[in-house]
Every structure is written in C-alpha cells, then in structure tokens.
Amino acid sequence: MTGGVFISFEGIDGAGKSTHIAPLAELLRAQGRTVVLTREPGGTPLAEKIRALALNEAMDPLAEALLMFAARRDHLQQVIEPALAAGHVVMSDRFTDATFAYQGGGRGFDLAVLGQLEQLVQALPQGGLRQPDLTLLFELAPEVAAQRLAGVRAPDKFESQPVAFFRKVAAGYDARARQQPARFVRIAADRPRDAVWEDVLAAVRGKGWLQ
C-alpha cells in the first residue's frame, strides 16, 4: 500500500466525526503511513482566514458557497494534492459534500451552480475531478446531535441553526451518497462510541488501507 489515499469525514454538526478522526490517524501512523490530518473550511493559513469569515459573518448563500470553494481551492493546491502526490494519507474533517449538504440542502442554494464550482475547483490536470477515495458519512438524528452538542462548545453560525436546518443538511448528504455510492460508507452514529469506531475501522479495512 503506497499510493496516496484521501478520506473525508462528513455528517451534521455533533454527529461524532471529530471523535474518530484523530484515533484513526494514529492507527494508520502506527502502521507506517504518513497521515495529513486536516479540515474544511480551513487547512491552510488562507483557508483558515476564510473559515473565520464564513462561520461567523452573515452573508448570502452564493457568497458563502464561493468562500467555501475558495478555501477549498487553496487547501487542494497547498495541502491535499502535494500530500497525495507524495503517497500520504489525507484525512479531512469535511470536504465538498459539506457544501452540497449545508449550502445546497440547508440553505437551499442551487445544486447545479455548486456542481459548476466543484468542476472548476476540483478539476485535475490529467482530467477528471479530485474526490475523496472514501467518505465516511456519520448519520445521526439532528435532535440527538443537538443534545450531544448542548453545553459542549459555543455554537458557530451553523451550529446555532434549528433542527429543521439540520434535517435539510442530512437530506443533502443523503442525496450525495445516493449519487456517488461507490465512495460513501454510511456510519450509524446513534450507537456507543465503540460500536461506531468498529464501523469506521471496518470501512477503512474494507478498502485495504488498514490491517
């Protein structure tokens, strides 16, 4: 196993992504892989500045989508593509599916325009689009996710949205997973941490990236 591998973690806020991403990185490192642990929006100095704007300032959905993709472009060029070219494992806490779910599903923004931005930003020089090799989609009822987050951290612009917003976000993720089933693995995140972790391991083992 030497080639680059790109894994994204997706799901509504509070679904449990962050709980599992660091332990998985450690396990892969223990098996000799170089792992780049990153996140979106963010992952580079410029993209982190964009994150601070996008997560804290009110703006229309097109401006929000453009900022997400601007951050993503810098992230791809500065971090993701070089790491994959070097044969590393890139693990990102969110990627483009989040834009389809939050700006598309949650905010109701035009999915066709998001598709155009995706084509522009993720085009590869050799043709085709950069997409994760595996996307772990943590699925959890929005009510439960909200309960888990209550009191744990100060909510940002999205986390303070009502449950109805997250229902639309979840529907946006579901639509993406149906469109691209080969790269998605759905994780039932409404179970104890250990059970969720076993499913995360099984998904990565299933790809042959973990012993």
Ligand SMILES: Nc1ncnc2c1ncn2[C@@H]1O[C@H](COP(=O)(O)OP(=O)(O)O)[C@@H](O)[C@H]1O
């Ligand atoms: N399986 C689980 N059961 C109960 N609580 C959980 C579980 N997984 C994570 N949590 C807790 O729920 C909260 C949100 O989890 P987190 O991993 O930060 O979610 P995300 O990164 O998807 O927003 C945290 O307080 C975390 O400790």
Ligand SMILES: Cc1cn([C@H]2C[C@H](O)[C@@H](COP(=O)(O)OP(=O)(O)O)O2)c(=O)[nH]c1=O
């Ligand atoms: C990547 C991305 C994230 N988001 C939102 C989802 C989250 O509410 C927020 C940041 O995600 P996240 O890093 O999961 O937040 P936290 O560090 O608090 O766990 O940005 C979008 O709306 N569109 C996007 O394209």
